[in-house]
Amino acid sequence: MAKKVxxxxxxxxxxxxxxxxxxxxxxxxxxxxxxETMDKSESADFFKQK
Structure with missing residues (x-):
């Protein structure tokens, strides 16, 4: 069952x-x-923040 999850x-x-x-x-x-865990498209904005 764990494999399916x-x-x-x-x-x-x-x-x-x-x-x-x-x-x-x-x-x-x-x-x-x-x-943080996020979508690939949002990662550039994450690194631009201060």
Whole structure:
């Protein structure tokens, strides 16, 4: 049964990517990682944001 669930999830998520961006914290100055899962077409907008 688990194989069927995994197979159906793979079909639905082929156009999705996980984007990870390193961002500097305004309070401490330390670097943090901001990550999101989104469509491939939205990934360029994600990296353009500050």
């Amino acid at each position: 995994v197979a159906s999830l793979q079909k639905a998520t082929k156009d999705r990517v996980k984007c990870i961006k390193m961002v500097r914290s305004p309070k401490t100055g330390a670097y943090m990682f901001k990550e």
